[in-house]
Amino acid sequence: MNKPHRATQEDVTLVGVGASVRREPDDLTWQFASWLTTEDEFSDSVLSSRVRLARNIRGYRFPHRASHEELSAVIKRVKNVCPKCPSLENARYIEIQKLSDLECKYLVERRQASPQLIESDSPSLLILSESEDLSIMVNEEDHLRIQCVEAGLGIDSAWEKITRLDDELEESLDVCYSREFGYLTSCPTNIGTGLRVSVFVHLPGLSLRGKIDSVLERLPDSEIAIRGFCGEGSESIGNIYQISNQPTLGRTESNVISRIIQTAKQLIELERDARVTLLEKSRVTVEDAVFRALGLLKHARVISSFEAMDLLSTLRLGSELGLVKEISRLAVSQLIVLVQPGHLQRIYRKKLGAEDRDMLRAEFIRQNLVV
Amino acid sequence: MNKPHRATQEDVTLVGVGASVRREPDDLTWQFASWLTTEDEFSDSVLSSRVRLARNIRGYRFPHRASHEELSAVIKRVKNVCPKCPSLENARYIEIQKLSDLECKYLVERRQASPQLIESDSPSLLILSESEDLSIMVNEEDHLRIQCVEAGLGIDSAWEKITRLDDELEESLDVCYSREFGYLTSCPTNIGTGLRVSVFVHLPGLSLRGKIDSVLERLPDSEIAIRGFCGEGSESIGNIYQISNQPTLGRTESNVISRIIQTAKQLIELERDARVTLLEKSRVTVEDAVFRALGLLKHARVISSFEAMDLLSTLRLGSELGLVKEISRLAVSQLIVLVQPGHLQRIYRKKLGAEDRDMLRAEFIRQNLVV
Numbered sequence: 001m002n003k004p005h006r007a008t009q010e011d012v013t014l015v016g017v018g019a020s021v022r023r024e025p026d027d028l029t030w031q032f033a034s035w036l037t038t039e040d041e042f043s044d045s046v047l048s049s050r051v052r053l054a055r056n057i058r059g060y061r062f063p064h065r066a067s068h069e070e071l072s073a074v075i076k077r078v079k080n081v082c083p084k085c086p087s088l089e090n091a092r093y094i095e096i097q098k099l100s101d102l103e104c105k106y107l108v109e110r111r112q113a114s115p116q117l118i119e120s121d122s123p124s125l126l127i128l129s130e131s132e133d134l135s136i137m138v139n140e141e142d143h144l145r146i147q148c149v150e151a152g153l154g155i156d157s158a159w160e161k162i163t164r165l166d167d168e169l170e171e172s173l174d175v176c177y178s179r180e181f182g183y184l185t186s187c188p189t190n191i192g193t194g195l196r197v198s199v200f201v202h203l204p205g206l207s208l209r210g211k212i213d214s215v216l217e218r219l220p221d222s223e224i225a226i227r228g229f230c231g232e233g234s235e236s237i238g239n240i241y242q243i244s245n246q247p248t249l250g251r252t253e254s255n256v257i258s259r260i261i262q263t264a265k266q267l268i269e270l271e272r273d274a275r276v277t278l279l280e281k282s283r284v285t286v287e288d289a290v291f292r293a294l295g296l297l298k299h300a301r302v303i304s305s306f307e308a309m310d311l312l313s314t315l316r317l318g319s320e321l322g323l324v325k326e327i328s329r330l331a332v333s334q335l336i337v338l339v340q341p342g343h344l345q346r347i348y349r350k351k352l353g354a355e356d357r358d359m360l361r362a363e364f365i366r367q368n369l370v371v
Numbered sequence: 372m373n374k375p376h377r378a379t380q381e382d383v384t385l386v387g388v389g390a391s392v393r394r395e396p397d398d399l400t401w402q403f404a405s406w407l408t409t410e411d412e413f414s415d416s417v418l419s420s421r422v423r424l425a426r427n428i429r430g431y432r433f434p435h436r437a438s439h440e441e442l443s444a445v446i447k448r449v450k451n452v453c454p455k456c457p458s459l460e461n462a463r464y465i466e467i468q469k470l471s472d473l474e475c476k477y478l479v480e481r482r483q484a485s486p487q488l489i490e491s492d493s494p495s496l497l498i499l500s501e502s503e504d505l506s507i508m509v510n511e512e513d514h515l516r517i518q519c520v521e522a523g524l525g526i527d528s529a530w531e532k533i534t535r536l537d538d539e540l541e542e543s544l545d546v547c548y549s550r551e552f553g554y555l556t557s558c559p560t561n562i563g564t565g566l567r568v569s570v571f572v573h574l575p576g577l578s579l580r581g582k583i584d585s586v587l588e589r590l591p592d593s594e595i596a597i598r599g600f601c602g603e604g605s606e607s608i609g610n611i612y613q614i615s616n617q618p619t620l621g622r623t624e625s626n627v628i629s630r631i632i633q634t635a636k637q638l639i640e641l642e643r644d645a646r647v648t649l650l651e652k653s654r655v656t657v658e659d660a661v662f663r664a665l666g667l668l669k670h671a672r673v674i675s676s677f678e679a680m681d682l683l684s685t686l687r688l689g690s691e692l693g694l695v696k697e698i699s700r701l702a703v704s705q706l707i708v709l710v711q712p713g714h715l716q717r718i719y720r721k722k723l724g725a726e727d728r729d730m731l732r733a734e735f736i737r738q739n740l741v742v
Contacts, residue, residue: 284730288672295670301659359655 033110033132033149036337039330040152044320045268047200047240047333048149050111051158051257053166054185054194055144058174062186063122063139071123071139077173078138082127085168087161090130097124102351105342111149116140133158134165141186142194144169153264155197155257181249189247197260198244200229201267204317205274207239208286215270216241223248224263229309237306238313238336243267275321290318298369302355303362308339312365327369335368404481404503404520407708410701411523415691416639418571418611418704419520421482422529422628424537425556425565426515429545433557434493434510442494442510448544449509453498456539458532461501468495473722476713482520487511504529505536512557513565515540524635526568526628552620560618568631569615571600572638575688576645578610579657586641587612594619595634600680608677609684609707614638646692661689669740673726674733679710698740706739 035048056062060074082088096104096117107113113126117140125138137145146165148158169175176184182192190196206212216226223246228236243264245256278286293314297303303311316332318324337343339361345352348360406419427433431445453459467475467488478484484497488511496509508516517536519529540546547555553563561567577583587597594617599607614635616627649657664685668674674682687703689695708714710732716723719731 284672288733291670291672292667295666295668296663297666299662299666299669301655301662362659 035149035151038151042153045271046153049155050149050198051162052196053146054142054190056176057143058176074143075125081172087165092128094126102345106346109340109342192249193253199264201241203271204239204313205271209274238309290323297365300362302358312336406520406522409522413524416642417524420526421520421569422533423567424517425513425561427547428514429547445514446496452543458536463499465497473716477717480711480713563620564624570635572612574642575610575684576642580645609680661694668736671733673729683707
């Protein structure tokens, strides 16, 4: 059986989880992003928040109309400008076309690259800031898709960081902006602010109470969408849902952000209430669910990523409620990310078939749930 | 939550299992029968074996035709004779009509009393030898139903003990015997030897290999029946099956016994082969099943008796195969008996509703699976 790479003195240790993995600065770094190693006051119900801006550079056709040469010129321009941005100090510049399938899969699981960027044959680039909070996809649907991810409900912080980077970029780049419409983008639905805000909420309490469907249905704000973990149209895995603004013209950034925060806080409140009610009215049922999940995670020899997400979701609730003391909520949140297929293959530094993945996933979880 | 009674110096400790329970000689003793605390060379696949003889006493009508007074007279006669039998030294004489529902349930689960005996309003008696290997139901379908239970495939030993007791009884009791038909019994199917031999086999390997149905179907001997754990017509629980002779006139005791032993040994061989194949071809699948069972048993907070039997069955296989070192095969076999509803209520000394039973069963299992 393949052993995961073992720690050396240069390694970065995964907060709260026993595993450690070597950092390779020249490679597609296996590193622990700031959003994956910190928490805030809403981390009981929120995993992370993300803010994205779509921008295009004046003087080049938009990506789906641009020639190979034009796209290469965009990349060259961006590579020239970015090193001058203080926000991107020590950033890595990753040429998507040079990556292996495995590295692509890993980046998509982290949501640093979109499937669209990965599958494209055109020249494209991913820029990752040192702590992986900021990133820029170059030549995806727009010339620039700037993204900032923060732990918990850190939307304000993400907004601050991303606007700072946006300002730094616009000092050297002339972006497509219309006084009438605002920022111009490839898809009309993004025109205006080019802003998309997403919050990943963890709602196991509402799910165990059987309230999740009714809560999501009666969500008051028509300009907000809630989807399962894997985005559009997908079912929720591990009781993780994504709240995001619907593409809408004519809204200000602050309006979008405040609506998302409001909706997120409503959901957090309902989730917290559900957890209190569960402990009051069905303590044994919750304990049973949590400890069964712990028992399976600590003992199973084969485990699919779906089952792992499901069990880790329940364990995270148990950790949050203080029922399970042996593993922190943060460590469980990290495992939820790390057990994804691409991540797992990165940890074991090997392309693995589904059967081997399921065995190594079980092994990795067992190793990391030991007190 | 109710705590089970804790050990004192007078207590008998359950072999291999952490729990201990007080022995109360004057009560319906909570005691560990010899068949539940020993093993033989076939215990990998056989839990216990049982031999039963049906006898009736000359001069009294058979139970279903006898008057209340006649049945009382039978009991008086038996109570007079049994203390003279060396096999029944220190035996207990239990008047069924004086027992609580709970005590009755417990005795039925141990198979020391039949449901028929328990439900009857007529005078009836249960005699239990000191180590609970030998017992006699008085005034069930026949005046005497003599039974001997041994661990593993101990049919020869059970046969030796039961014939010795039969001889001891017949020194003082004149039993109904016909030169033409043999022993006479209430039901014609028992006439002749009055003998019923049963073996409880544990076949998780055949079950995991998906071979159990075909094996049971092609069982060669038409005079042998194989049924699920709960007897006639029932599904198997925990992969436990009961092999027994079909009631047949005109067979000698030795013929019946050798046929049962032959069938049992065939099944044992097939089960052992299945286990070897499992380890060779599907080791990870077996390990996964075994450790998942262990994980659930060690962590669940609520567990039904069906689920407990099922998981303990898989754990017993894991212990047998050396996959699980922390609990012995014998300790698991004991738990399989102890987690039954009547036993559990006896352990906690309280009549319990289904919900409380399921919680206390989970608690009891957790306490007893601690290394």
